[in-house]
Amino acid sequence: xxxxxxxxxxxxxxxxxxxxxxxxxxxxxxxxxxxxxxxxxxxxxxxxxxxxxxxxxxxxxxxxxxxxxxxxxxxxxxxxxxxxxxxxxxxxxxxxxxxxxxxxxxxxxxxxxxxxxxxxxxxxxxxxxxxxxxxxxxxxxxxxxxxxxxxxxxxxxxxxxxxxxxxxxxxxxxxxxxxxxxxxxxxxxxxxxxxxxxxxxxxxxxxxxxxxxxxxxxxxxxxxxxxxxxxxxxxxxxxxxxxxxxxxxxxxxxxxxxxxxxxxxxxxxxxxxxxxxxxxxxxxxxxxxxxxxxxxxxxxxxxxxxxxxxxxxxxxxxxxxxxxxxxxxxxxxxxxxxxxxxxxxxxxxxxxxxxxxxxxxxxxxxxxxxxxxxxxxxxxxxxxxxxxxxxxxxxxxxxxxxxxxxxxxxxxxxxxxxxxxxxxxxxxxxxxxxxxx
Amino acid sequence: xxxxxxxxxxxxxxxxxxxxxxxxxxxxxxxxxxxxxxxxxxxxxxxxxxxxxxxxxxxxxxxxxxxxxxxxxxxxxxxxxxxxxxxxxxxxxxxxxxxxxxxxxxxxxxxxxxxxxxxxxxxxxxxxxxxxxxxxxxxxxxxxxxxxxxxxxxxxxxxxxxxxxxxxxxxxxxxxxxxxxxxxxxxxxxxxxxxxxxxxxxxxxxxxxxxxxxxxxxxxxxxxxxxxxxxxxxxxxxxxxxxxxxxx
Numbered sequence: 266x267x268x269x270x271x272x273x274x275x276x277x278x279x280x281x282x283x284x285x286x287x288x289x290x291x292x293x294x295x296x297x298x299x300x301x302x303x304x305x306x307x308x309x310x311x312x313x314x315x316x317x318x319x320x321x322x323x324x325x326x327x328x329x330x331x332x333x334x335x336x337x338x339x340x341x342x343x344x345x346x347x348x349x350x351x352x353x354x355x356x357x358x359x360x361x362x363x364x365x366x367x368x369x370x371x372x373x374x375x376x377x378x379x380x381x382x383x384x385x386x387x388x389x390x391x392x393x394x395x396x397x398x399x400x401x402x403x404x405x406x407x408x409x410x411x412x413x414x415x416x417x418x419x420x421x422x423x424x425x426x427x428x429x430x431x432x433x434x435x436x437x438x439x440x441x442x443x444x445x446x447x448x449x450x451x452x453x454x455x456x457x458x459x460x461x462x463x464x465x466x467x468x469x470x471x472x473x474x475x476x477x478x479x480x481x482x483x484x485x486x487x488x489x490x491x492x493x494x495x496x497x498x499x500x501x502x503x504x505x506x507x508x509x510x511x512x513x514x515x516x517x518x519x520x521x522x523x524x525x526x527x528x529x530x531x532x533x534x535x536x537x538x539x540x541x542x543x544x545x546x547x548x549x550x551x552x553x554x555x556x557x558x559x560x561x562x563x564x565x566x567x568x569x570x571x572x573x574x575x576x577x578x579x580x581x582x583x584x585x586x587x588x589x590x591x592x593x594x595x596x597x598x599x600x601x602x603x604x605x606x607x608x609x610x611x612x613x614x615x616x617x618x619x620x621x622x623x624x625x626x627x628x629x630x631x632x633x634x635x636x637x638x639x640x641x642x643x644x645x646x647x648x649x650x651x652x653x654x655x656x657x658x659x660x661x662x663x664x665x666x667x668x669x670x671x672x673x674x675x676x677x678x679x680x681x682x683x684x685x686x687x688x689x690x691x692x693x694x695x696x697x698x699x700x701x702x
Numbered sequence: 703x704x705x706x707x708x709x710x711x712x713x714x715x716x717x718x719x720x721x722x723x724x725x726x727x728x729x730x731x732x733x734x735x736x737x738x739x740x741x742x743x744x745x746x747x748x749x750x751x752x753x754x755x756x757x758x759x760x761x762x763x764x765x766x767x768x769x770x771x772x773x774x775x776x777x778x779x780x781x782x783x784x785x786x787x788x789x790x791x792x793x794x795x796x797x798x799x800x801x802x803x804x805x806x807x808x809x810x811x812x813x814x815x816x817x818x819x820x821x822x823x824x825x826x827x828x829x830x831x832x833x834x835x836x837x838x839x840x841x842x843x844x845x846x847x848x849x850x851x852x853x854x855x856x857x858x859x860x861x862x863x864x865x866x867x868x869x870x871x872x873x874x875x876x877x878x879x880x881x882x883x884x885x886x887x888x889x890x891x892x893x894x895x896x897x898x899x900x901x902x903x904x905x906x907x908x909x910x911x912x913x914x915x916x917x918x919x920x921x922x923x924x925x926x927x928x929x930x931x932x933x934x935x936x937x938x939x940x941x942x943x944x945x946x947x948x949x950x
Contacts, residue, residue: 286892287712289738296896328892331746345742356750 269323272567273312273665274574275637278319278693285329288345288436291408292689295322302691303406305430307374308349311381312577313665314693315429321691324434326376332356333437340442341399346376346435353442358509362442363500363553365397369609370561371510376435381662382427382620384613386476386498386557392616393623395426401438406689410436415619424685427620429661431686431695447505450476450556452498454547456539460491460592467612470497476556482535483608483633484528486599490592493610494542498556510554516564520572526636528602570636575605576665578645579632581613582657587629590655594631594648601644605634621678624660632663642666661694670702703755704728705782707775709822710792711760712739714891715841718910719789720747727755731778734792737762765792766813768821775825785833787917788826790819790840795893801855808855815859820866827870830879837880839917840867844885844925847934850950871922880920884913887930902929 266279281301283293295301304318306325326347334343340362342353350364351371357363366385373383382395391397400414403425413422425432453474457463463479470477474497481493560566567575582590591610598604609632613625635641645666652659658675659667673679683699706723708716711732720730724747734740740760747758759781763770779785794814801808819840830836845853846860864883871881888894888903909926916924925931940948 284892284895287739287742289736289742331742332749333742333745335749 267323269306269317270309270574271312271314271316272310273576273637274567274570274572275576275665276314276317276319276693278314278317280318280321280323282323282325284325284327285347285434288329288331288402288404292324292404292406292434300689302689303687304690304692305346305376305380305434307347307377308372310370310373311377311662312575313661313663314697315381315661315664316377317693318691319693326374326434329436330374335360340444341439342442343437343439344375345437346374346379346401348375349373350375350378353440355509357442358445358448358553359507361444361446361507363445365441365443366391366394367557369558371558372561375438375440376430379426379435379438380428380430382618382623383662384625386478386611388616388625389471389477389612389614390475390616392614393427393618393620393625395618395620395623396616397441398426399439399441401425402436403433404436405433406687421685423619423621424682425620426618427622427624428682428685429622429692429694431682431690431692433687433690445500445507447501447503448508448553449501449505449550450498450553451501451550452496452548452556454542454549455495455497456492456542456544457495458492459489460588460595463491463493463495463610464588466495470495471612471614473499475499477611479610480538481595481608481610481631482539483595483598483604484532484535484602485539486596490595490599491610492539493608494539496556500553501550508552510552510558510561513562513564515562517566517568520568522571526570526605528604531605570634573637575637576635576641576645577632577663578635578648579630579660579663580648580652580657581624581626581628581630581660582652582655583626583628584612586655590651590657591629591631593651597644597647597651598633601640603635603638603640603644605636607634608632622661622676622682624658624662626658628657630660632660661698664694667698668702669698669700672698673702704786705731705784706786707731707733707778707782707788707826709733709788709790710765712736712743713791713793714893714906715886715889715909715913716789716791717743718906719791719913721750722907722910722914724751724756724758725754727751729757729782730759731782732758732760733774733778734760734762735765765818768818771818771821772825775822775829779829785826785829785836787837787839788822788830789913789917790822790826790838792818793841793843793893795853795856798853798855811855812859812862815856816862816866819863823866823870827874827879827881831874831877834878837882837917837920838870838874839882839884839913841884841886841913842867844887844930844934846885848937848945851948852950880917882913882916882921883923884916885923885925885930885934887925887927887933 301321303322306323329345329347331345368383378394477497479495615627712734744758796811842864843860845857846864867883912926
């Protein structure tokens, strides 16, 4: 039994570990001959307990990361599901291709990207990662293999995208990459003084900019409520060097003491971060690495939250009344004094994912980190009330606390996923949210 | 372009060797027991390194049927034309306790780790001798340097292999053929997956880098990582009367 963590480092779990090495192999049986359930585990970059299977069996996939085929004409790549987005970029960028969409870290596996149906800064134009997956193979505990495409085994395809690893092991997948002429991004950073200005900027940017996201100061209140920095960018059109990124040089070498991140340090950081930018539009040309992956530059950055770890709270609410909801959420957070410097605000587009359990909906999404202190869960309960009564929902990939009743109401297709779940697969998250309310 | 045979190509260390050789644009002939795994490995090498000019051919067969070894080596030589190097990388780490109670299991460990490599080395040795050039590389183990309570079945098999390689090196040097004995310590591969990781555990890629360099130089014996040479020097120096009391 080993100790296994998610990126939030809470809850702590111990699991039996059976790494997967070959996509041609069946799922290994337990070494103790027990009937414990399985769950695939990539690089553990999700938060909460969606990648955890406490007291049961983890199937790490990163050793199963071979590249199997690449069509340089269409940019379609087929790889084993343990391949990371980092590895795909190392392969694709020098050849003039890029990921069709990417989350804020490249240290996730393709399997994890599909299982959480991740989204990126260009969701408003291209939808989720699941929208870019042409087909994949699903391996069940009984040895059955299914080729899943939008047309063939379409139900398995829809169940597995966003299916949180519960339908079985994704052995290999085919993803459509997109062409690039350069590794650089033409970007613009714009300071906005409040939420109104954010919505104006968002509306003005979504059409012309493929990638948009905002950092928000979640401690600012009153007239400065919702002030932040809007970032928008496009892949540079002018041909340039197709240089990949370099591995992280820095690392947080040990867990920081719990008091390091508190309302005072966060307030100070936010003031500096917001203040550093001039007003108006700041244009720059940056490598894709700092544009998409600012935090990847520091290994183990989650250690700044100390041994107790942290929670991430990410929700989406529909556009209608969305602004009022965000305002209320930010007010509650500012009043609580909790909250961290990592607060991200973005609008989702209308492109529908094929996944039954996909998180995005047309609307606004806000993601925040909170150090794991006793005041956090009561705050979440208050935030939940606002989010759910507005018809919104939380992102399973980030969640560690939502109530079963809220989950089941906001993801009505959970029962369909339950019927497609492999009877020998389960997760801490699933056991938590599928309880009888 | 280098023409290279990899036997036991799907092993953890062999995969890392294959990747490095492919990056140099080698022509590879991969042998293993599983055609499914060889196909995956070949696909990965050609997808990643096709631009470097790598060419890959595979052959799957039951390694435990020793009669199949010679035809396999002949087929490889025919496909490549010339053999610049052959790496023998397969092996198993059996359950020492189970082997103590059941000789059939110990016998199988000897077949896998000692006799099977010796069989391949016999055919390849004769081939390279006739060719008058080339390098043979076989992965033995630090475990073969001294029999220890905790894994002497594996250790004895590797000790047999080490002595065979020593003699083969002696015979073939006069014919222009190099024989390299590789003695890794703990390496992070599927074979050692059940063992706890320690600061001494090496990555397959680091070990592969050392092995290829040794092959290029014709180094007789390689300890990888380097510090195992010092460790084993000490272990080997312990007098038997003292060693028999230890629990290593």
